Amino acid sequence: MGDWFETIADVDATAEEADRLGAEVLSWLVEQGIVMAGVNGLNVVTGRAAFYSTGVDRVVCPHCQSAIVDQDDEERWPSFSESIDSWCAGGSGVESCPHCGKSTGLNEWHWSPPWGFGYLGFEFWNWPPLDPGFIADVGNLLGHRVVTHPAERSSG
Ligand SMILES: [Zn+2]
Structure with missing residues (x-):
């Protein structure tokens, strides 16, 4: 149920192009007969x-392959989620890896399952x-x- x-x-669209690209994809989907013009079950998020x-189960550093968030170690998530909150509030979202110290943007971490951060998304x-x-x-x-x-x- x-x-x-x-x-x-x-994850690459800018804030300026999100609306236009969202409309383009939507009209393509309608053209292809994939969605009806009334938009059944598709939500374009900008x-x-x-x-x-x-x-999130795991978030792994792309530089040193260390898991910086692990579902078996729930204490690590709160500090990482702060960088997501700050990104959502307009910040860079760049965090340093606690293991190798390299700065990494939110979309560069290896997320499992995948998470994406951006200005445009399509929910089916x-x-x-x-x-x-x-x-x-x-x-x-x-x-x-x-x-x-x-x-x-x-x-x-
Ligand atoms: Zn690292």
């Missing part, structure tokens, strides 16, 4: 946002699992890196 969604997040569908509500080819098409259309989030289906 319950609604679920998958997200395709554009504005600074963290895109995710499930909680109650859709069948998104086809990788379709996700690639959306990425090509945007001309940007996209991060996708598998849906969390409730077990009930």
